Amino acid sequence: MSQAAAGSSRMTMVSTTPRSTFGKLSGIPKPQSGTSETRSSFFGARTSGASMLRNSTMSGFGGTEKIKDTRPLHDKSFVQQCIRQLQEFLTEQGYPGTLSSKTLQSPSTKEFVKMFEFIYQQLDPTFEMPKSKVEEEIPALLKALRYPFVLSKSSMYSVGAPHTWPQALAALIWLIDSVKIYRNLSRQDLLSSDFCKDGGSMEEGAEYNKLFLDHTAETYSKFMQGQDTFEEEDEAFLTKLKTLYNVDEALLASMEEKHRMLSKEVEQLEEESQTDRLMSKRMEKDKLQADLKKLQSYRSSLETFQASLEKKASELEDELDTTVSHLETLKHERNEVQHLLQKQKFTPADLERITREKRELQQTISSLSKSLEDAEQHKWNEEMAFAKVKEKAELKLAEYHKLARKLKLIPPLAENACCHDFEIRPSECGPGSMVQQKTQVLTAHDQMLLRKLISDVEEENSQLTNAKLSLEESCEQVNFNITDKSNDVKRLREQMRKLDERLDSDMQESAREEQEWAAEMESVENHRKLLEKKVNYGYDEAVQQLKAAQQEYHLVLQETNEERRTVANNLVSVFSTAADHLSITEKSLEDLHRKVQQICSKSVEEDKAAVQKMQEAFKSFKSKASGL
Numbered sequence: 001m002s003q004a005a006a007g008s009s010r011m012t013m014v015s016t017t018p019r020s021t022f023g024k025l026s027g028i029p030k031p032q033s034g035t036s037e038t039r040s041s042f043f044g045a046r047t048s049g050a051s052m053l054r055n056s057t058m059s060g061f062g063g064t065e066k067i068k069d070t071r072p073l074h075d076k077s078f079v080q081q082c083i084r085q086l087q088e089f090l091t092e093q094g095y096p097g098t099l100s101s102k103t104l105q106s107p108s109t110k111e112f113v114k115m116f117e118f119i120y121q122q123l124d125p126t127f128e129m130p131k132s133k134v135e136e137e138i139p140a141l142l143k144a145l146r147y148p149f150v151l152s153k154s155s156m157y158s159v160g161a162p163h164t165w166p167q168a169l170a171a172l173i174w175l176i177d178s179v180k181i182y183r184n185l186s187r188q189d190l191l192s193s194d195f196c197k198d199g200g201s202m203e204e205g206a207e208y209n210k211l212f213l214d215h216t217a218e219t220y221s222k223f224m225q226g227q228d229t230f231e232e233e234d235e236a237f238l239t240k241l242k243t244l245y246n247v248d249e250a251l252l253a254s255m256e257e258k259h260r261m262l263s264k265e266v267e268q269l270e271e272e273s274q275t276d277r278l279m280s281k282r283m284e285k286d287k288l289q290a291d292l293k294k295l296q297s298y299r300s301s302l303e304t305f306q307a308s309l310e311k312k313a314s315e316l317e318d319e320l321d322t323t324v325s326h327l328e329t330l331k332h333e334r335n336e337v338q339h340l341l342q343k344q345k346f347t348p349a350d351l352e353r354i355t356r357e358k359r360e361l362q363q364t365i366s367s368l369s370k371s372l373e374d375a376e377q378h379k380w381n382e383e384m385a386f387a388k389v390k391e392k393a394e395l396k397l398a399e400y401h402k403l404a405r406k407l408k409l410i411p412p413l414a415e416n417a418c419c420h421d422f423e424i425r426p427s428e429c430g431p432g433s434m435v436q437q438k439t440q441v442l443t444a445h446d447q448m449l450l451r452k453l454i455s456d457v458e459e460e461n462s463q464l465t466n467a468k469l470s471l472e473e474s475c476e477q478v479n480f481n482i483t484d485k486s487n488d489v490k491r492l493r494e495q496m497r498k499l500d501e502r503l504d505s506d507m508q509e510s511a512r513e514e515q516e517w518a519a520e521m522e523s524v525e526n527h528r529k530l531l532e533k534k535v536n537y538g539y540d541e542a543v544q545q546l547k548a549a550q551q552e553y554h555l556v557l558q559e560t561n562e563e564r565r566t567v568a569n570n571l572v573s574v575f576s577t578a579a580d581h582l583s584i585t586e587k588s589l590e591d592l593h594r595k596v597q598q599i600c601s602k603s604v605e606e607d608k609a610a611v612q613k614m615q616e617a618f619k620s621f622k623s624k625a626s627g628l
Contacts, residue, residue, distance in 0.1 A: 224583060
């Protein structure tokens with residue numbers, strides 16, 4: 001079963017990438033050396049296939065049973081970790097909405113729908129969430145994606161509730177993991193397609209299939225002879241695969257060590273950092289920006305202070321220059337005066353004469369100063385007397401103006417002025433510093449107008465007096481009406497008192513009815529307690545029946561397990577019979593081996609032509625997909 005088996009099996013074998021298979025095979029740990037019970041072959045123990053088939057068959061009958069969610073959804077640390085994963089994924093993918101830890105603690109239904117739509121679009125870019133019946137659409141989409149747990153329709157109405165948000169968050173995390181798996185598979189498909197474009201890849205696939213089939217045939221023949229472990233054959237197969245694909249063991253070992261160290265570091269970081277590092281960095285960034293703003297404001301204040309100091313310095317420099325120039329001028333004047341003093345020459349007679357004249361002038365100045373003081377004192381007394389007279393006149397004038405304004409005589413446009421100016425204005429005149437106050441006197445025409453106004457006012461006053469008398473009479477009539485109305489109010493108060501007494505009697509009647517209702521409620525409560533006691537008695541009987549049913553269920557379960565063991569023993573005998581039949585069939589296959597070798601060469605050529613056609617079809621399909 002070497003080349004012929006490889007050629008015939010190539011038509012029926014599922015196309016796989018040999019390098020990925022080799023990676024899986026190299027990742028299997030080597031079996032430990034010891035007794036035959038602890039060692040296992042590459043394909044597992046002899047009864048492993050039967051047991052796996054039996055387990056998968058038995059588990060297929062419970063298709064409608066709900067799977068219990070074993071994730072710690074009510075653990076706060078687990079929920080915070082899921083929130084960080086969701087925030088990191090949305091940030092990396094460029095989520096258009098606003099993201100914050102406070103929002104993700106309890107989002108609204110609208111925000112949850114936006115996040116679900118954004119994540120689902122990573123799987124299907126053409127997807128759009130419908131506007132209505134969102135609470136039915138999201139569970140249906142998760143069910144179509146084979147989400148293993150149930151997300152109820154009612155939970156969509158209050159996604160941010162504490163008892164609902166962990167389940168919805170776990171569904172989003174599962175969807176994010178599905179997106180990542182889909183992208184990895186897409187990337188592997190691209191790598192696989194690039195790998196298959198190489199012309200020599202098919203030859204490597206044929207060689208790999210030949211090695212794999214030879215290894216399978218060898219180990220299966222030894223397995224039928226009673227051998228359980230295949231360590232030497234597995235090592236030889238791995239050696240051949242490493243030779244075929246030029247595997248660098250040192251590079252693999254270094255990469256495994258690096259992966260182990262990175263995994264350990266990631267676990268340590270996940271254990272140590274329970275807080276959101278992104279949020280801490282953002283808070284640190286905000287703090288640094290605030291410090292930067294403070295420094296900028298301090299810098300601007302310093303620049304302002306520097307500008308003010310420079311301005312003061314320039315002003316002081318200007319003042320200093322002015323002072324220096326003034327000092328130079330004074331020095332020059334002093335030199336000139338000293339020069340003049342040096343040039344002048346006085347005799348002692350001149351000095352005595354100047355002294356005598358100076359003394360006479362001082363006496364004259366003192367006498368004139370005394371006479372000037374007397375004159376100023378007289379002037380002051382006269383001015384004080386004039387000020388007192390002026391003050392009295394101004395008071396009279398102000399009183400006149402106040403009364404005239406009250407009577408609407410001034411200004412000339414007032415109501416009673418009749419375009420005449422009744423205002424008295426002061427005028428000042430006098431020689432030198434002396435001020436004389438004169439008062440304008442009213443003319444005879446103005447006095448006649450004032451008398452006419454007085455007569456009009458007296459006439460109007462008499463009219464107002466008559467009106468006042470009529471108003472007093474009407475007031476008396478109103479007082480009489482008030483007395484009459486007060487009597488009516490007393491009568492109404494008496495009626496109100498009677499109504500209050502009637503209300504009190506009605507209240508007493510209602511209180512008596514309430515007592516009767518309370519007694520009736522008490523009897524109803526006693527009847528309810530009696531019914532509750534009977535219901536509890538029925539519940540106890542139901543619990544006893546449940547226990548009896550559980551015992552009966554355990555008995556049926558034991559019988560079912562016994563039947564399962566019987567079926568397993570029967571299957572073992574069937575498989576042993578099948579193994580004997582396979583040995584007989586192998587002998588017959590050896591006779592057909594020569595005929596298969598002849599057909600193998602023809603089938604290889606046909607396979608190459610078929611593979612070439614498949615590559616051309618794949619290229620055309622890929623070009624059509626890229627065009628779409």
